Amino acid sequence: MLKLVELILTAEIYNRFSELTEDDIPKEIRKIFYGRNGISRPLVVKLDAAKRIGNVDEVLKLPFIDLNTFTKQFVVTSFDAAVKWFASKAEAVEHIRNNPVLAYFYQNYDSLNVSYEEAKKRNEPKHSDREWLRSVIAELEKSPDTAEMLGLVRIYSPEDIKVDFSDVALDSEQIEEIRKIEVAMEERSYLKRIGLTDIGKLLFIGPPGTGKTTTARALSRKLCVPLVEVKLSMITSQYLGETSKNIEKVFEIAKKLNPCILFIDEFDYVAKTRTSDEHAAVKRAVNTLLKSIDEINLIEDGVILIAATNHPSLLDPAVWRRFDKIVEFPEPPESVRKKIFELALSKVEGSYDIDELVKLTDGFTGAEIKLVVREAVLKALLRGEKKITQQDLLEAVEEVKGRLCLKTSY
Numbered sequence: 020m021l022k023l024v025e026l027i028l029t030a031e032i033y034n035r036f037s038e039l040t041e042d043d044i045p046k047e048i049r050k051i052f053y054g055r056n057g058i059s060r061p062l063v064v065k066l067d068a069a070k071r072i073g074n075v076d077e078v079l080k081l082p083f084i085d086l087n088t089f090t091k092q093f094v095v096t097s098f099d100a101a102v103k104w105f106a107s108k109a110e111a112v113e114h115i116r117n118n119p120v121l122a123y124f125y126q127n128y129d130s131l132n133v134s135y136e137e138a139k140k141r142n143e144p145k146h147s148d149r150e151w152l153r154s155v156i157a158e159l160e161k162s163p164d165t166a167e168m169l170g171l172v173r174i175y176s177p178e179d180i181k182v183d184f185s186d187v188a189l190d191s192e193q194i195e196e197i198r199k200i201e202v203a204m205e206e207r208s209y210l211k212r213i214g215l216t217d218i219g220k221l222l223f224i225g226p227p228g229t230g231k232t233t234t235a236r237a238l239s240r241k242l243c244v245p246l247v248e249v250k251l252s253m254i255t256s257q258y259l260g261e262t263s264k265n266i267e268k269v270f271e272i273a274k275k276l277n278p279c280i281l282f283i284d285e286f287d288y289v290a291k292t293r294t295s296d297e298h299a300a301v302k303r304a305v306n307t308l309l310k311s312i313d314e315i316n317l318i319e320d321g322v323i324l325i326a327a328t329n330h331p332s333l334l335d336p337a338v339w340r341r342f343d344k345i346v347e348f349p350e351p352p353e354s355v356r357k358k359i360f361e362l363a364l365s366k367v368e369g370s371y372d373i374d375e376l377v378k379l380t381d382g383f384t385g386a387e388i389k390l391v392v393r394e395a396v397l398k399a400l401l402r403g404e405k406k407i408t409q410q411d412l413l414e415a416v417e418e419v420k421g422r423l424c425l426k427t428s429y
Contacts, residue, residue, distance in 0.1 A: 021111060023073030026051065027084060028105055029120045030062035031095045036123065042144045043119040053150040055157070066091040106131060117141055146278055147243035149176035155276055168268040171253050174276070175246040177239050184241040187234055188351065188358040188385060196221070196346050197238060203317055204242060204278070211318050218343060219317025222286070223327040225348030228386030231327040234348075235282040244323075245279040247272060251288035255304070262289070263307040270311040277321030286326040287333040305335065312341040350384055353377050359385050363392040369399070369407035379416050387423070391415045 029048055033039050041049065041058050051068050052058045066086065069075050078084055078093075083100040086093055095101050105111050105121075106128060115121040115133050122138035125131050145151045156174065160166045189197070203210060203218050210218060223231040232248075239246035247269070254265035266289075273281040289304050317323050326342070328334065339345070351359060360373045380388060394415035399407045 020073050020077045021108060021114065023069055023075070023078050024081070024084070024101075024105060025111075025114050025118065025121070026069065026072055027064050027078075027093050027095060028101055029118060030064050031098060031101070032124045033120050034061040035098075039120055039123060042142070043123065043139065044145075045118050045120075046143045046148065048118075049145065049148065050150060053148070053154070055154070057151065057154040058145075064093040066093070069093060102128070143243050146245060147177045149178045152176045152245050152276070159272065159275060164268065165272065168254075168265065168272060171249065171265070172269060172272065173248040175236065175239060175248065177243050177245065180236050180240040180246065182233055182237045182240070184237040186362050187230060187237045188355050188362060189230070189234065190352075190355055193234070193346055193348075196344055197234070199344075200238070200317070200323060201242060204323070207318050207321075216318040217316050219322070220312065220315075220324045220342045220344075221326070222331075222339070222342040222345045223325060223348055224331040224345060225329070226350065226384065227329050228384030229348035229350065230385050231348050232282070232284065233385075235280060235325050235327070238323075238325075239280050242278075242280070242323075245276050246282060247276060247279055248282045248284070250284045252285050255289060262304040266304065266307045266311055270315055273322045273324075274315065274320050278323075279321070280323045280325060281315075283324070283326045286328040286338075287330045309337055309341060312338075350382055351388075353381075355385075356380055356383065356388060359388045360392075363389050367392065367396060367407060368405060369411075371407065371409045371412050375409070376412055376416065379413070383419070387419055391419050394418055 026048055029044065030052075033044060044052070044058075044062075049058065051064075051072075052062050066075065069078070075086075079086060081101075081104070083095060083097040083104065084093060085096050102124065106115075106125065112131055112133070115125050115131065116138055119135055119138040119142050122133045122135040125133050126135050152174065156169065159169060200219060200221070210216065223234070225231060235248075236246060249269050254269060255262050269283075270281070273279055289301075289308055312324065315322050315324060357373060357377045360376055364371065364373070376391075380391070383391075391412060392415070395407045395411040398411045398414065399405065
């Protein structure tokens with residue numbers, strides 16, 4: 020019953036105070052109010068939604084709540100009685116502390132010792148919701164040009180990203196650079212005020228399988244922002260004149276989805292070293308890319324730009340200058356390989372010596388280490404067992420080494 024009263028009271032307070040925004044509504048409550056065009060004001064608690072939350076019959080026994088039988092909407096008949104009743108429940112204080120809408124009203128009410136600012140910090144913003152993202156995409160689809168481009172990019176809600184940042188094995192330098200971006204996002208207003216705006220452009224370089232894409236996706240989940248993922252080969256048209264337009268559209272989509280991460284993979288595909296005999300349209304595409312990078316930043320546009328390449332030597336020097344940080348993703352050293360094995364084996368039963376595995380996998384990428392674990396698990400399942408042995412892992416290491424030899428022999 021308390022949850023249902025919280026829902027009704029949240030809607031009532033939100034409707035009374037126009038300074039409250041959608042970001043103030045708790046995520047689990049916010050999801051109840053999403054419609055085709057996002058969240059509309061005033062918030063209305065319908066009977067069907069209420070039934071999913073709590074016991075409607077019990078709530079209707081309260082003297083300050085009624086149900087309009089014609090519209091099937093709940094109404095608060097006495098606001099003062101409602102807020103007083105809710106505050107009198109000892110267990111309700113925790114609800115208030117985690118609900119910015121309620122905390123906004125109750126922070127000056129009696130001696131509940133609640134803080135609106137603290138509640139707001141604990142609440143995930145609306146752009147972390149897949150429903151919010153769908154509503155924005157629905158608007159973008161109304162324009163034929165933008166709708167066509169949406170088919171060439173992959174857009175992820177933070178809720179739909181499977182990898183958690185704590186499951187990504189990074190070294191201390193990589194973690195520090197990611198932390199700088201996190202802090203810059205939190206302090207956008209301050210950085211804008213002091214004139215530091217050209218922040219939030221990272222270039223990830225390193226061989227395949229070292230975690231560049233995984234890190235970008237995990238960062239999306241960590242920061243609670245959508246991820247716009249594009250491979251440059253996908254937007255490079257056979258009609259070279261279209262490539263420049265496609266590049267502009269991708270950056271335009273990112274700005275409209277802000278705050279977000281724009282992750283451009285295969286970055287060397289267009290931004291390669293320019294030569295004198297190159298087609299003029301390719302030069303225009305490269306120049307369009309450089310101009311688009313110049314005209315976007317985290318502080319003013321709410322877009323974190325991450326570009327990734329396996330072939331940094333192919334990049335034009337003019338491209339390098341556009342990024343405020345180059346983050347290397349080399350083949351993982353022993354300490355990182357150990358962490359990758361620990362993470363990959365954390366849910367796998369068995370007896371194994373990780374230190375021995377680390378020594379035998381010098382030169383392996385993170386993706387190849389995960390392949391070792393996968394092969395070992397499948398070997399055990401073939402025997403009808405769900406526990407792996409060190410021998411399973413050792414044989415898997417040799418199989419992956421053989422696979423790597425095959426790859427380099429052609």
